[in-house]
Amino acid sequence: MKLTELAHEILFPHLLFGDCAVDMTAGNGLDTLFLSKLVGESGHIFSFDIQKAAIEQTNKLMSENQQISNYRLIHSCHTKIEEKIPHSFFQKIKAITFNLGYLPTSNKTIITTPQSTRYAVEKSYEWMAHDGVMTILAYRGHAGGADETETITDWANRVPVHHEMITGNNSPESPVLFVIKKSERFN
């Protein structure tokens, strides 16, 4: 199974109709669509991307495949969670997903970076519900990808979070899926 599919499998049991979830890297919109279908008409999805092309692509995918409008596409860096998501959702977000790196069909130099990813992951953890989950799919094969993965590992090892790291295969360049839950010590 691909790690993108595994991420969906992990997120799935955490989401019910009416819940709130966040896609931190909209890209082509596949994760946004997946989350939007799970939370139904009464749910709320917030979906970030710094690229206009990604927001447009996600908007197109959603308009073609989702009849209801339970999502907000945010053309902004995902570090802006506190400014862009209403505070009423603080610690009510049941699922947060990051699929890092670049948009495969677009400019490969527009990429997530260790510093902003770390900040966004930290803020996401604060905003996540106590019974929520966060998945982070990190790629080590491109320039900067290994550093970014190391940064997330470092954060997860230093703070009291429950985390699991699943690698695609044994290659040091294979992608890594982080699954993060709140630790009771943090609550």
Ligand SMILES: C[S@@+](CC[C@H](N)C(=O)[O-])C[C@H]1O[C@@H](n2cnc3c(N)ncnc32)[C@H](O)[C@@H]1O
């Ligand atoms: C691998 S793609 C995401 C794939 C997507 N989840 C999907 O289902 O198609 C990574 C995306 O992260 C976006 N990105 C890069 N830096 C970002 C940032 N600081 N904030 C938000 N999005 C960012 C890129 O523009 C790109 O579209």
